[in-house]
Amino acid sequence: MGSCNGCEVEIGQAFGPVYDADRYGARLVASPRHADVLLVTGVVTHNMADALARTVEATPEPRVVIAIGDCAIDGGLLAGGFGVRGTVGDVTHVDLAVPGCPPEPDAIVAALRQVTGR
Numbered sequence: 001m002g003s004c005n006g007c008e009v010e011i012g013q014a015f016g017p018v019y020d021a022d023r024y025g026a027r028l029v030a031s032p033r034h035a036d037v038l039l040v041t042g043v044v045t046h047n048m049a050d051a052l053a054r055t056v057e058a059t060p061e062p063r064v065v066i067a068i069g070d071c072a073i074d075g076g077l078l079a080g081g082f083g084v085r086g087t088v089g090d091v092t093h094v095d096l097a098v099p100g101c102p103p104e105p106d107a108i109v110a111a112l113r114q115v116t117g118r
């Protein structure tokens with residue numbers, strides 16, 4: 001939502017050929033309407049707060065929200081910034097959190113495996 005893109009790079013690695021989250025049943029989809037799980041990165045900025053709420057609403061239930069990275073969990077480096085509304089948990093429910101700045105792909109895959117059960 002207000003990420004520096006570091007967390008996205010690690011999410012990309014989690015789905016790459018080395019860490020390969022797909023083999024545990026996790027698959028990237030193009031729309032929240034096709035998703036079971038949302039990976040949310042970064043602080044929630046004022047501009048993106050409504051978009052996050054709408055994205056969560058567009059995801060069918062039962063849905064799981066995973067906050068990826070310190071910014072998403074507690075504001076991290078960007079806590080208190082003028083453009084910051086808050087953490088992901090300030091805007092929506094959070095089921096799982098993966099700490100780190102950024103978290104390592106292994107940790108992201110481990111969180112996904114908690115959801116897929118594989």
Ligand code: SF4
Nearest residue numbers: 004006069070071101
């Ligand atoms: S947790 Fe670190 S890597 Fe992730 S968005 Fe925040 S500053 Fe960037």
